Amino acid sequence: MFKTLLIKEWKDKALLVAFGLGIMGLMLASFLLFGNDQDLRELIPATFLIFFFPVIGAMLGAGAFESEFRDGAWTYLLSRPVRKETIWSAKLVALLLILAGFWLVFIGLMAVVPGLGDVIAGFNFPKIVGSGLSLFPLILLSSLFFFSIAFSFSILTDKQLSLVFGSLFLGFVLESVLFFFAFQAVGRAMLTHAGQFPTLGAFILSLVLSSLAFLAASLLTFLKTDFSQPNRKTRALAIWCLLFLAAAWALSAAWPVLRPGPKEELDGGIWVVGKEAFLSTNRGLYRYDAESDRFKKIIRLRSEYPHYVTGGGKVLYVLGYDRPEGPALWVANTDGSGKRLLVGGGGWHRRRQRGQGGTPVYIWFQSILLSPDGKTAALLYEEASDAAPREHKTSLASIGTDGTGLTKLSPPDPRTAGNGEEFSWGAPLAWLESPDGLLIVAYPPASPRQARPTGLWRYDLASGAQAKLFESPRIAGFYPDPTGKSVLMVTRKNISAGPVDVSLLDLATGTETPVTTIERSETPLWPTITSIVWSADGDKIAFLARQAGGLLRPAVYLLKERRLVLPDDVQVHELLLWASLDWTADGLKLVLADPAARSLQIMGPDLDWKTTMAVPASMSQRFRARPVGDAVLVSDPDNEAVWRLDLKTEKWKKVW
């Protein structure tokens, strides 16, 4: 029965298929003839896509019951020994297959006609949506939507022109309304819960569900009503449509909330402050609890990794880069209590348009700092400008972790932060020994091809006094010691070649002491010096330095002795990005994670001894090690695992 009805529908629509293929042929001929003209090359397929598929979808749907009306064959068809469901579904499937056939023919043309596929692939969804989704699948989905509307209304009348244009009009209106709600009202409300750009999904879902709603209304009307009672049929279809559409839209609106969130994933490394260790995932921020030997969630999140620093019993973190309200700086106690919004979250997309001067609209997550006592936070942020609403000024600021006293710091260097230049900015680098002493790095303007000068400034938060500690005409990286007395500097004369100088800057005297010079890695992507870590007492610095041939080897600089220790027998192989080095809290052991050897090497402070510990067999090569107390926590993000090595018993235990 189904097949018989299917074939009948195909025969009925032979003329329409020929018409569609003819139009497609015309498009193809035009594209081949005029494809050399850059404008026409895009205009022809774009016009075709925008008009052809929605119109052909509406025409196919509108003709679903045309022959029953035109020939008066309702009585004949409905008195055949075939279920109404079969009649309806045969018509639907037959027409959908024709529509899909048009899609496939066009996709085939995209594959075989030179240039056509590339042009179509270039039609992307507007960037404001924040997605690189191609418009092509959305147009195909739209054609299905228009088809569904026309199909459902085709049981009411055989007036084809009215059906086609009515369906197109209603379809465009509904699509516009759905788009507006998905990206405005619903999207704004749901983004908070659902992570990055779920509204595109909600819009697509609303189109699919609306299509299904029209089809379901059509089916129920066809099954339940009397074909000879047009008014009742119209009323029934209207009621079913409204009910199903309401359900479809409600479900679409609820989807961003109801859908399962992304799988919890580790954000790579572990952050250790003193005896406390933290890790973050896309679901939350966790603190390692040594007593229970497990990580406890202290901040609950959804679908976004936090950027955080810790200190003084507090955790300072930034959230909201994927949200319309923009990033915001939060603080909480390290047990998760006392969560407080400090600044931001004012909607930087909107602020950018409206230009409400002076309001922080963007927070640089790399540049947040917490004072050792946990009472003050420093941050680098962008603020809107009244004078030039679309231009943002970058400013340094401090704020109390109780939420009071947001103070914009005057630029330490008139050439640097705050002047709105693209290549200039400054950032809080470290807290100095005094609670009010802030170390700031400032990069004055320079063209991208010039070596960028770098300045180090001390800023006294209490008095506002500032003093330049150091200025280098060269590119420099700064690694302050935990006690705030000195800074390890890595400088290079040339951005792309030449040796790298490692020196020590005494912040009290401004004296620069050379540590070593390392030849530049032959491979630009390989760092010449990496994993620079200070011991907690500020007496020792360890780092991994590149050797000729590409191997890394650990080095320790002993400040008191002004001596660099470079063992010959410890080398790290290729997996440089994942090799890591860190001191134990007491500064008596140096832990080197060697992914190539799949081992941890525990070394003495002078690199005078070493113990090699093989990592568990299940661990991937991308592991990182962080000593905490008498243990080493090793994160293995590929396996979503964290292992603990007890340094006393030398036993491993999986703690995540």
Next chain:
Amino acid sequence: MSELLKVERLSKAFGRRSVLRDIGFTVEPAKVYGLLGCNGEGKTTLVRMLMGIIPRDAGVIAFKGRPVTYGEAEYKRAIGYVPEDPFFYGGMSVTGLLAFNGRFFPKWDPKKAEADVRRFGLDPSAKVRTLSRGQQLKLAVVAALAAEPELLILDDPTSGLDVPTRREFLRDIIGELARGGTAVLFATHLVHELERIVDHLFILRGGRIILDEPYDKVKSQAKRAVIGFTGQPPESLDIGNVIGRRRIGQDWELVIYPWSEAVNGSLLALNAARLEVEPLSLEDIFASFVQDAR
């Protein structure tokens, strides 16, 4: 099984207008049933409900003892249906339509269909939309008969047929079918055509079946009595089972159903100058039953 189709308490209303109420009847194999009713009495509505074309508001339709629900299709394989206006898909040819139709019926006999096409003088290659209404009716009859139905439902189709075809259809085809065991339910308001073939009568009036009797019984028990009086005739007559009456000058003309000895005695007791009793034609019987309604 003696019951092929059984209908109980079937009702249908369009909006507030009740069309059929508590309809109940039984159809047995090898009999021809006449479903008589004036225009607008609900014959087509009843037939469409039987065929599952439109939903019923209440009631039970059972085919071969099994109740059928609205939307069910299988029982229709054993039913041939010739509607009042048998419109088909106009783009199909006669042969194409019969082939299409045949796929729905397991007992479809293509040779019979082909023979009937010739018998009714239809052009096998003609497009359906080029056929006249009468030719489309013939095509509907061909399509219904080739399915070898156990029940043939005809919804007032003969008015569109030419006289020779109508006679052949009524005399030969319906007779053949009934002799072959097929039940025929013939809904019509043109009752004279049924007279020679009908076995059982249903008369629809006011949304109800007011007569459900074998035609022989109706025929034998329906009488017209003409009572003539010499002087002024009485204003009313107290005679039982009168279903129709009219006064013509000094005569009363009564239609009596069912006729009985008691009625006969009552008539004789009037001591009228003239008493004539005669049998009625089916048309007269039908007219008498539906007189008030018209």
